[in-house]
Amino acid sequence: xxxxxxxxxxxxxxxxxxxxxxxxxxxxxxxxxxxxxxxxxxxxxxxxxxxxxxxxxxxxxxxxxxxxxxxxxxxxxxxxxxxxxxxxxxxxxxxxxxxxxxxxxxxxxxxxxxxxxxxxxxxxxxxxxxxxxxxxxxxxxxxxxxxxxxxxxxxxxxxxxxxxxxxxxxxxxxxxxxxxxxxxxx
Amino acid sequence: xxxxxxxxxxxxxxxxxxxxxxxxxxxxxxxxxxxxxxxxxxxxxxxxxxxxxxxxxxxxxxxxxxxxxxxxxxxxxxxxxxxxxxxxxxxxxxxxxxxxxxxxxxxxxxxxxxxxxxxxxxxxxxxxxxxxxxxxxxxxxxxxxxxxxxxxxxxxxxxxxxxxxxxxxxxxxxxxxxxxxxxxxx
DNA sequence: CCGTTTCCGAACATGGTGTCCCGTGTCGAA
DNA sequence: TTCGACACGGGACACCATGTTCGGAAACGG
Numbered sequence: 001x002x003x004x005x006x007x008x009x010x011x012x013x014x015x016x017x018x019x020x021x022x023x024x025x026x027x028x029x030x031x032x033x034x035x036x037x038x039x040x041x042x043x044x045x046x047x048x049x050x051x052x053x054x055x056x057x058x059x060x061x062x063x064x065x066x067x068x069x070x071x072x073x074x075x076x077x078x079x080x081x082x083x084x085x086x087x088x089x090x091x092x093x094x095x096x097x098x099x100x101x102x103x104x105x106x107x108x109x110x111x112x113x114x115x116x117x118x119x120x121x122x123x124x125x126x127x128x129x130x131x132x133x134x135x136x137x138x139x140x141x142x143x144x145x146x147x148x149x150x151x152x153x154x155x156x157x158x159x160x161x162x163x164x165x166x167x168x169x170x171x172x173x174x175x176x177x178x179x180x181x182x183x184x185x186x
Numbered sequence: 187x188x189x190x191x192x193x194x195x196x197x198x199x200x201x202x203x204x205x206x207x208x209x210x211x212x213x214x215x216x217x218x219x220x221x222x223x224x225x226x227x228x229x230x231x232x233x234x235x236x237x238x239x240x241x242x243x244x245x246x247x248x249x250x251x252x253x254x255x256x257x258x259x260x261x262x263x264x265x266x267x268x269x270x271x272x273x274x275x276x277x278x279x280x281x282x283x284x285x286x287x288x289x290x291x292x293x294x295x296x297x298x299x300x301x302x303x304x305x306x307x308x309x310x311x312x313x314x315x316x317x318x319x320x321x322x323x324x325x326x327x328x329x330x331x332x333x334x335x336x337x338x339x340x341x342x343x344x345x346x347x348x349x350x351x352x353x354x355x356x357x358x359x360x361x362x363x364x365x366x367x368x369x370x371x372x
Numbered sequence: 373c374c375g376t377t378t379c380c381g382a383a384c385a386t387g388g389t390g391t392c393c394c395g396t397g398t399c400g401a402a
Numbered sequence: 403t404t405c406g407a408c409a410c411g412g413g414a415c416a417c418c419a420t421g422t423t424c425g426g427a428a429a430c431g432g
Contacts, residue, residue: 004398004399004400004408004409005399005400006408006409006410007408007409010409031387031389032389032390033387033388033389041410041411042412043389043390043411043412044390044391044392044393044410044411044412045409045410045411047389047390047391048409048410051390052389052390105292106291106292110288113334133344133345133346133350134350134354136338136343137335137346137350137351137354137358138354138357138358140331140334140335140338140343140344141331141358142331142358143334144330144331144332144333144334144335144337145326145327145330145331145358146330147330148299148326148329148330148333148334149323149327151326151330152322152323152326157322157326158319158322158323158326159319160319160323164319164323165323168320168323168324168327171324171365171366172323172327172328172331172359172362172363172366173327173331173362174362175361175362175364175365176357176358176359176360176361176362177358179361180357180358190377190429190430191429191430191431192377192378192379192428192430193378196378196379217418217419218420218421219418219419219420227379227380228379228381229380229381229382230379230380230381230382230421230422230424231378233420234379237421238420
């Protein structure tokens with residue numbers, strides 16, 4: 001493993017403390033003093049590892065594997081990312097709820113949206129769509145629908161399974177996308 | 187008009203200052219001192235009218251007419267709210283950009299999402315959908331698509347006109363919704 | 373014109389932030 | 403096992419933003 005054992009321990013304690021505190025009070029309400037207190041770590045130690053609260057959030061975010069999905073090479077299926085993502089989200093339920101929900105402060109949500117937009121855009125282009133302002137609007141809709149579904153689950157507004165979420169996403173979005181692809185492709 | 191002229195003046199100055207500052211620095215970075223400074227108003231005066239920064243935001247939000255759309259009585263058309271909303275948004279461009287964009291801190295965005303969810307849900311039920319968990323998922327998708335589009339425009343990712351945004355929204359979402367309505371309605 | 377309301381400005385307590393330093397303890401490599 | 407390097411704790415610090423209080427001055431509406 002890389003580096004000093006103490007370093008790994010400290011960083012882990014701080015990250016876990018932040019996640020726990022977000023779930024309790026919401027990101028905005030959490031202070032560095034809270035984190036330091038909960039992690040049982042000296043204040044100066046905190047600033048030796050992270051620049052601020054947001055830095056801890058981002059460092060934890062990088063461990064969220066589902067934000068960096070496999071490119072899903074040459075799959076004919078549209079939106080192949082959907083099902084695996086919903087499942088991965090359920091596996092890391094606690095972490096994802098803390099980071100992506102309303103309590104997470106929106107920062108992670110925004111980042112996820114950007115990553116997903118690139119992904120969807122590439123898929124649509126690969127499926128025959130031409131780059132155009134209209135395509136960007138379509139991407140915004142598709143990503144919005146997915147993120148809306150994800151947020152509903154994360155915030156506990158639904159108890160649907162990954163399979164059901166995936167099905168709902170496809171049912172809502174695929175007909176419109178296929179119709180949009182048919183015309184400009186011809 | 188209601189109340190003292192000084193009161194109206196002060197409240198207006200503070201609200202305008204916050205909007206201007208959000209557009210410059212983003213909601214989170216704005217301090218009460220900033221607002222008081224920009225509005226050229228005494229600090230104690232600020233707290234005589236508002237409890238905190240968020241209170242100013244919410245009071246301004248109440249003036250956003252498009253968040254309280256007309257019920258659009260008995261229109262056969264699906265998602266009749268879409269076009270008027272996009273147009274109203276363009277009219278109040280500056281205000282909406284400040285409140286609903288990434289710089290707005292997400293609070294207004296969240297509130298709009300909730301209001302819109304109720305609206306969409308009612309429309310779908312009126313169109314023959316049964317209340318069910320599946321319907322809630324569909325609503326989440328539709329609202330997500332709309333908000334995604336709105337956010338893209340607000341954040342300057344597109345320069346599309348209200349008519350184009352409306353068309354993109356309907357094209358992406360209507361086919362899926364109609365398909366979903368057909369089965370459980372039978 | 374006068375009583376009432378609002379405004380201002382300054383001061384204050386509180387609490388979070390980020391930095392610094394030094395004594396102590398732990399690590400890993402030689 | 404020893405030793406140099408590094409991490410940790412904890413306290414003190416300056417800084418800034420928050421929200422409250424007060425008395426005198428100014429503007430309001432009737």
